[in-house]
Amino acid sequence: MIHVTEVSLEYDTPHGKVLAVDKASFSAAESEFVCLVGPSGCGKTTLLNMIAGFFPPSAGEIRVAGRPVSGQGLDRGIVFQDFAQLFPWRTALGNVAFGLEMKGVAKEERERVALAQLRLVKLEKFAGAHPHHLSGGMQQRVAIAALTREEMQRLLAEVWRTTRKTIVYVTHNVAEAVYLADRVVVMTPHPGRVKAVVGIRLPRPRDPLSVEFLEQQKSLIAHLTRQEEET
Ligand SMILES: Nc1ncnc2c1ncn2[C@@H]1O[C@H](COP(=O)(O)OP(=O)(O)OP(=O)(O)O)[C@@H](O)[C@H]1O
């Protein structure tokens, strides 16, 4: 169980202190899937880093299973959006096309789709390059191009279902939050605050095309846009 209580974090910068998180409170029950959503700069990563114990809050308290977090621990794992998991012997195109190949898509078609996906991450010129000839960031973009969002979400929901771990997951994507979460923490930037905590009480597996799903999505978007009107 994770309890984040009145947590604030000030970063020291050359231009003075920046209040990145202001008195944020939320909790995640055991085995619960909690999503943090909100615009860029609202403090999502900062909060995750503090839950992981990489640095302490400036004020407030984080407890995991009743104990205050005072550093990193084996009871918590953190996964960054780092998909640098490419086959070194395949080109960028070959890596992106791999999933389609597994699905039995014909060569010409999968190369056409893979090239379009590489174009989206601005790497079509590197289609023929092997991973070791690409920078870390470029490798990451190839890996992202190779994964569909649906595949990622399904995988994550399955891992959560089988392991029953408590998860705090960051996303900008409201549909993704409604698909995955028991509870969504809506945040607002400058300074980062918790605007609302919304329970998602839809049965699983969830159908992103159902009326209930779309209604839930609409209500979350309303929370997010309301916050923008106020800032
Ligand atoms: N190391 C740092 N030094 C100074 N300011 C920082 C630092 N890291 C983050 N900030 C500031 O703190 C605020 C919150 O940043 P954070 O990275 O937590 O946001 P975020 O919600 O994860 O954003 P994004 O959606 O873009 O990943 C931002 O205003 C950011 O500029």
Ligand SMILES: [Mg+2]
């Ligand atoms: Mg972030």
